[in-house]
Amino acid sequence: MFKKILIANRGEIAVRIMRTCREMGIGTVAVYSEPDSSALHVLEADESVCLGSGEPASSYLSIDKIMSAAREKGAGAIHPGYGFLAENPEFVRRCESERIVFIGPPSGSMLKLGDKVRARETMKKEGIPVIPGFSRLNAGYGDMEKAAEEIGYPVLIKAAAGGGGRGMRIVLSREKLKDSAASASSEAMSAFGDGRIFIEKYIERPRHVEFQVLADSHGNAVHLMERECSIQRRFQKIIEESPSPALSPSLREEMGMAAVKAVVASGYVNAGTVEFILDREGRFYFLEVNTRLQVEHPVTEMVTGIDIVRKQLEIAAGGKLSLSQGDISARGHAMECRIYAEDPELNFAPSPGRISFLKEPHGPGVRVDSGVYGGFTVPFEYDPLLSKLITHGETREINIMRMLQALRNYIAMGIKTTIPFMIDIIGSVPYMKGEIHTGFIDEHFMNWRPDMKGAELAVMAYLADDIFPVKKPAPVSAGQSSPWNTLGGWRIY
Amino acid sequence: MEHTWRLEDILTVDYKLKVNDRDFSATAEKCDGDRLRVSINGVEKIIAWKRISDAHIFLGADGEDQNLYIEKTGGGKTIHLNGIQYFIKDARDEGMKKHPGGLKETGGKVTPPMPSVVVRILAAAGARVEKGEGLIVLTAMKLETTLTAPFSGTVLSVNVQAGDRVMPGQVLVEIDRDKNTGD
Incomplete structure (x- = not known):
C-alpha cells in the first residue's frame, strides 16, 4: 500500500478522500490555489502545497505543478477526485511516465471511454443499447443540421469531453441549433479545454439510472447496484438515491450485467460508473462511463457498506478485488442532496462569499460530506458545491422523512444555499411517490417560491432579537465576580 | 432572583415589518424574565424565548418550542426556521435595498x-x-x-x-x- 498520496482536488471530495487515507494510515498531501489557502482540504491534510493563483489553469488544472508537488513531497500516488484533471488522459499519461500511480483507470481505457463518441461505438459493438445520434466530430455545421433533421427534434447537444451538464443544450427546433451549438461549444471549451460537440435524440421524461462498478487489474469486475439520479437542474444532478424506485430485480440484474460488460470491454480498472437512460417503457440505453469517483458515490457506500475510496486505493496498489458479485447486497435506502451555494429565489445565481455561521445536521443515518466550515469564504472561481447531505434509512419512506429533518436542521448563513428548494422537492407528492424523471424540476418546480408558513414565528424571533439585542462584549451578569472583570488592566503574557 | 423594573422594560414598541413582501404590524413588550408580550396583526401572544448564541434563539409560542437562527442581512434580518429563510425588514426604512444579493x-x-x-x-x-x-x-x-x-x-x-x-x-x-x- 502507498505511504503517502497527493489529492489533486479541493472541496468536499478532497476532504472525503483524506478521511479514508487516515483510516488506512496513508499520509495525505493537499494542493491548493491562493483563494483556497484556508480551505478545509488544506486544514485536513498532513501536508500541503500552494500551486498558484485562483484560475484553475494555473492551479488545479496545471499538470506540471501537480506533478512537481507530488515529486517534492514524495507521494507514491495521486487521487484526482472528480472534475479538474480526473478524466484527463494527458494527466494519466504523465503519471504513468513519471511512475506515480494514478488512482483511476489506465490512460488507454480512459481515452476510450472519456471520449463520449468513441465510448458509444465501443458499447454498440458489445451489443449494449445506445441512443440514436450523430457523432462525426469534425463535421461542419451543415452536416450537423442535416443529421439533426434526420434524428428529429428535439435533439440534445453534448460535449465530447463533457460531463456534469457543461456544454449541454436541448434544441427544440432548427432555428435554435446554430446558437445552441456555438454556446455549448464555448462552454465545453472553457470547462474541458475541448470544444467538440455531438448530438443525439432527446428522450423525453427519461430516468437517469447509473451503476457503480469496481474492476481490478486482474480481470475481476463487479457492480455495486444502481443509483437513480433523475432529479437534475441544468443537467446537474442534485438528488440521488439507491435503490431506484423504477427497477425490478430482473431489470436491475440485466442492467448490472450490461454495466460490468461495458467496463470489461474497455479494459477498465478502478471505480467507475456506467450511466444509462431509462425510458418510460423500461428500455435502457447506454449513456456514458464516468471514469472517476462520482460525486454521489456515498449513496452506494451507505446501502452496500463498502468504502469505495478504500477499494480505489487497494485496486490502484495492485490488489485483487476481495468481493465477488454474490457478496454484494444492498440494505435499506440511501439518498443524497447536494448543497450548492446558489440562491434558489434568484434563479439559482451563484452565491459565493463568507459563511458567517454554519450548523450541520447530525443523527442516526445522517452523513455530511462537507468541504466548508463557518468562517470560510467560498471562492467564486470554483464549482458551487459546498457539501453533500446523505441519509440512510430502512425504507424510502422512512428515509425521506429523515432527509427532511436533516435539511431543516442544516443552517448556513452569509451565503444562499439550495436547502429550501431541496426541502420542497423531497416533500412533494410526486417525489414521494417515486414518479421522477430528468424533467421533474421543470415540470413541478419551474416557478418555485418557498412556502412562507413560518412567517409569523419568524416575526416573533425578529421582535425578540430586536427587544433584547446581543450585548457586546459578552455579558457577565452583574453582582457575580469573575476573574476577568476584577483583573483590571493586568494581563499575563 | 430579584428583578428591578426600569422604564425601558415597560415600553411597548411598535413595528411595521415586511416579511419578503408580506406586511406585518406588530407590537412587543417585555414581560417578566424571558417572556415577551407580542401582538402580530392584532393577535396577542405571550412568547417565551432564550438567546442561545448571537445567531440562535430558542422560542416558545402556542405551546410549541422552536429553534430559530438570525442573520443580519442588507437592511434587515434573515430568520432561518425549519430550513426556510424569512427576510424581514422594517417597512419604515425607506430607500433600503429591496432584497439582498439582487441583480443590480x-x-x-x-x-x-x-x-x-x-x-x-x-x-x-x-x-x-x-x-x-x-x-x-x-x-x-x-x-x-x-x-x-x-x-x-x-x-x-x-x-x-x-x-x-x-x-x-x-x-x-x-x-x-x-x-x-x-x-
Missing part, C-alpha cells in the same frame, strides 16, 4: 451581481441594443451568465475586456436609454 442594474450602468470573470463581450460602444439583448457574458462558479440590456438604447461605453475579473458595483457597460420608449 441602476440606470444605464450595468454591473455584475457577484464577483466574476468576463467571458465574452456581446455589445460594442455606439451600437443600438434592444431591451433584453445580451451585453456581456460572465462566469462565476463555473456557470455562465449573460447580463442583458435593462432597456432599449445606445451603448455609450464598454469598460472591460474578456478575461477581466469584475466586482459588483463596477460599471461594465453603460447604456443611454431611448427617450421615446416606456420601458
